[in-house]
Amino acid sequence: xxxxxxxxxxxxxxxxxxxxxxxxxxxxxxxxxxxxxxxxxxxxxxxxxxxxxxxxxxxxxxxxxxxxxxxxxxxxxxxxxxxxxxxxxxxxxxxxxxxxxxxxxxxxxxxxxxxxxxxxxxxxxxxxxxxxxxxxxxxxxxxxxxxxxxxxxxxxxxxxxxxxxxxxxxxxxxxxxxxxxxxxxxxxxxxxxxxxxxxxxxxxxxxxxxxxxxxxxxxxxxxxxxxxxxxxxxxxxxxxxxxxxxxxxxxxxxxxxxxxxxxxxxxxxxxxxxxxxxxxxxxxxxxxxxxxxxxxxxxxxx
Amino acid sequence: xxxxxxxxxxxxxxxxxxxxxxxxxxxxxxxxxxxxxxxxxxxxxxxxxxxxxxxxxxxxxxxxxxxxxxxxxxxxxxxxxxxxxxxxxxxxxxxxxxxxxxxxxxxxxxxxxxxxxxxxxxxxxxxxxxxxxxxxxxxxxxxxxxxxxxxxxxxxxxxxxxxxxxxxxxxxxxxxxxxxxxxxxxxxxxxxxxxxxxxxxxxxxxxxxxxxxxxxxxxxxxxxxxxxxxxxxxxxxxxxxxxxxxxxxxxxxxxxxxxxxxxxxxxxxxxxxxxxxxxxxxxxxxxxxxxxxxxxxxxxxxxxxxxxxxxxxxxxxxxxxxxxxxxxxxxxxxxxxxxxxxxxxxxxxxxxxxxxxxxxxxxxxxxxxxxxxxxxxxxxxxxxxxxxxxxxxxxxxxxxxxxxxxxxxxxxxxxxxxxxxxxxxxxxxxxxxxxxxxxxxxxxxxxxxxxxxxxxxxxxxxxxxxxxxxxxxxxxxxxxxxxxxxx
Numbered sequence: 001x002x003x004x005x006x007x008x009x010x011x012x013x014x015x016x017x018x019x020x021x022x023x024x025x026x027x028x029x030x031x032x033x034x035x036x037x038x039x040x041x042x043x044x045x046x047x048x049x050x051x052x053x054x055x056x057x058x059x060x061x062x063x064x065x066x067x068x069x070x071x072x073x074x075x076x077x078x079x080x081x082x083x084x085x086x087x088x089x090x091x092x093x094x095x096x097x098x099x100x101x102x103x104x105x106x107x108x109x110x111x112x113x114x115x116x117x118x119x120x121x122x123x124x125x126x127x128x129x130x131x132x133x134x135x136x137x138x139x140x141x142x143x144x145x146x147x148x149x150x151x152x153x154x155x156x157x158x159x160x161x162x163x164x165x166x167x168x169x170x171x172x173x174x175x176x177x178x179x180x181x182x183x184x185x186x187x188x189x190x191x192x193x194x195x196x197x198x199x200x201x202x203x204x205x206x207x208x209x210x211x212x213x214x215x216x217x218x219x220x221x222x223x224x225x226x227x228x229x230x231x232x233x234x235x236x237x238x239x240x241x242x243x244x245x246x247x248x249x250x251x252x253x254x255x256x257x258x259x260x261x262x263x264x265x266x267x268x269x270x271x272x273x274x275x276x277x278x279x280x281x282x283x284x285x286x287x288x289x290x291x292x293x294x295x296x297x298x299x300x301x302x
Numbered sequence: 303x304x305x306x307x308x309x310x311x312x313x314x315x316x317x318x319x320x321x322x323x324x325x326x327x328x329x330x331x332x333x334x335x336x337x338x339x340x341x342x343x344x345x346x347x348x349x350x351x352x353x354x355x356x357x358x359x360x361x362x363x364x365x366x367x368x369x370x371x372x373x374x375x376x377x378x379x380x381x382x383x384x385x386x387x388x389x390x391x392x393x394x395x396x397x398x399x400x401x402x403x404x405x406x407x408x409x410x411x412x413x414x415x416x417x418x419x420x421x422x423x424x425x426x427x428x429x430x431x432x433x434x435x436x437x438x439x440x441x442x443x444x445x446x447x448x449x450x451x452x453x454x455x456x457x458x459x460x461x462x463x464x465x466x467x468x469x470x471x472x473x474x475x476x477x478x479x480x481x482x483x484x485x486x487x488x489x490x491x492x493x494x495x496x497x498x499x500x501x502x503x504x505x506x507x508x509x510x511x512x513x514x515x516x517x518x519x520x521x522x523x524x525x526x527x528x529x530x531x532x533x534x535x536x537x538x539x540x541x542x543x544x545x546x547x548x549x550x551x552x553x554x555x556x557x558x559x560x561x562x563x564x565x566x567x568x569x570x571x572x573x574x575x576x577x578x579x580x581x582x583x584x585x586x587x588x589x590x591x592x593x594x595x596x597x598x599x600x601x602x603x604x605x606x607x608x609x610x611x612x613x614x615x616x617x618x619x620x621x622x623x624x625x626x627x628x629x630x631x632x633x634x635x636x637x638x639x640x641x642x643x644x645x646x647x648x649x650x651x652x653x654x655x656x657x658x659x660x661x662x663x664x665x666x667x668x669x670x671x672x673x674x675x676x677x678x679x680x681x682x683x684x685x686x687x688x689x690x691x692x693x694x695x696x697x698x699x700x701x702x703x704x705x706x707x708x709x710x711x712x713x714x715x716x717x718x719x720x721x722x723x724x725x726x727x728x729x730x731x732x733x734x735x736x737x738x739x740x741x742x743x744x745x746x747x748x749x750x751x752x753x754x755x756x757x758x759x760x761x762x763x764x765x766x767x768x769x770x771x772x773x774x775x776x777x778x779x780x781x782x783x784x785x786x787x788x789x
Contacts, residue, residue: 071362
């Protein structure tokens with residue numbers, strides 16, 4: 001009798017619980033049916049390819065619901081429940097405009113760009129690193145993110161930027177980079193000393209008209225799109241689409257770009273680095289010879 | 303489990319009573335399904351998240367850190383391992399809204415029915431049955447960062463009658479020397495158990511504990527419970543994604559007790575002056591799926607060892623115990639896993655426990671020779687737990703546990719049975735999270751648990767304190783429906 005009772009109870013309980021699960025799942029699917037999260041036609045077919053891993057949007061949909069929906073929203077437009085509390089605002093995937101790319105400004109990023117962004121997170125925002133997710137899960141999310149905009153169906157990602165080998169870190173390189181920082185008017189936003197306090201800093205807005213702050217080099221924070229010199233090179237050669245940071249790919253030559261990278265590193269006074277050490281020793285000896293960066297020395301800083 | 307047990311004289315112990323319980327269970331489930339499912343479906347389920355305490359701070363859905371709260375997924379594990387930090391520049395308290403206060407509370411109003419057979423009563427022997435509406439204990443959980451890379455947890459917890467104690471209280475120094483491999487924790491905390499009993503999904507009297515985390519061989523004076531929070535200092539580390547994790551903890555030999563006693567409540571026996579050590583290591587990896595399909599998921603395996611001491615005697619004055627002395631060692635070793643196949647999760651654990659022979663003879667100091675027949679009490683066993691996630695808001699649960707006594711305290715055990723103390727347990731449950739809003743979470747929890755104990759009272763469930771027949775099996779059942787809410 002004991003075993004019989006146990007078996008009957010188990011069977012009844014299991015049936016009831018699983019029925020409840022199936023019913024609730026079904027009910028929730030129905031309530032969400034207008035939701036593009038479940039209804040986007042490309043969800044069934046969209047894929048991504050990152051380092052030999054094929055991501056599937058169908059899998060990514062479930063991951064998006066679990067991890068991303070709070071900020072990026074059920075419609076992928078960056079208007080999740082928490083968006084109102086977040087600064088900078090979450091990315092609007094329906095525009096298919098991404099800051100961190102290896103591709104030219106105005107083009108779609110590669111799958112690897114999106115994968116790297118998910119993996120790295122954005123240190124100066126609420127977007128954490130999703131490295132704890134498996135490579136497969138991150139690839140699945142990339143595939144799903146691509147379902148939010150029709151651009152992905154009609155356009156190919158741009159051709160990734162070719163980054164030449166880094167030039168030697170010398171004081172000449174840094175000084176030349178400093179001149180470019182003056183000439184290209186980087187200081188107008190980032191400030192003469194990289195403190196994000198240039199005269200234009202307070203007026204900047206992103207492509208949606210939302211106020212945005214320039215990067216503050218002096219904190220030593222990781223850059224938005226990476227932390228290496230190559231990442232920094234890539235940032236100003238591709239620009240940060242959707243933000244006031246333009247692409248300088250058509251303005252400066254690769255060697256000049258490396259010089260600018262070397263100078264920008266000297267602005268990271270809270271982050272010990274080779275360029276900073278070299279620059280500080282130079283300034284100790286020649287500091288009085290340097291013209292300050294800013295409007296009074298336009299075109300002449302050296 | 304096929305052993306028959308004597309039918310009791312308790313008037314509640316009738317066939318109709320059992321069927322009534324089954325029907326009640328069924329109707330309550332159906333009521334939940336038919337009524338609440340529709341009501342909850344009206345909620346914007348696709349647009350809701352749960353954000354108590356930490357999630358409030360970071361704006362993440364509760365499902366980001368939990369497979370189903372309170373169980374952590376790997377992202378939550380990394381967050382916890384990093385000292386409750388996401389490792390962006392928003393971790394420091396200066397980024398918090400001044401109105402933010404990192405407190406969550408959790409309690410579960412519930413209805414449950416408990417029955418236990420083979421019980422001794424003043425009026426005779428039989429089955430003890432009790433049922434009714436009830437409350438769980440309450441957790442008042444506060445945690446956060448005091449500064450970048452300095453975090454804390456303070457968890458006052460009460461039983462259902464509001465008797466409070468500090469379930470956990472510690473400060474943690476994270477990323478020492480800038481390395482995730484060096485983190486120091488100081489205070490009272492849960493050991494680094496791969497399968498956490500503090501964050502698991504079961505709530506019923508019989509199912510709401512891992513039997514082996516609290517098992518000791520009958521007659522042993524050892525009060526150690528592997529699942530209980532301990533007090534001491536821990537050095538722990540992890541890789542960037544927490545796939546590789548280790549923990550070395552030095553703990554007072556007092557079962558997490560405070561005020562030099564062996565418990566967190568007044569009146570507990572005094573502790574000794576010795577220290578225990580817990581070692582834990584685990585490694586995760588990603589299992590690739592079939593060609594053309596997404597992977598199976600993350601798999602984690604790990605091992606642990608606890609080496610402890612307990613006093614066999616006490617220094618006394620006027621008969622009052624002052625401090626434990628004449629320590630003797632014991633240990634627990636085992637391995638565990640957290641295995642996934644898409645929405646299916648399997649949690650296996652095996653443990654072997656070995657006590658000192660003196661533990662089986664209460665009051666016998668280790669300075670005295672052992673009597674003939676005394677031997678080291680040992681046990682082995684474990685559990686296999688399965689979860690199926692229909693989606694982040696629905697999870698079905700099942701668990702099977704088996705513990706066998708390997709060696710009784712005496713070779714001629716007074717019970718005459720080498721199986722005295724053996725436990726077999728099964729638990730089934732279902733948790734549904736109809737509300738996962740940005741400031742709170744609600745889960746409906748239904749469980750059935752059945753435990754068979756040979757010659758002993760069950761570790762959970764209800765009991766009279768004495769088994770009627772020490773050679774027979776005692777069956778203890780729990781049926782539980784609760785509304786688990788967290789704000």
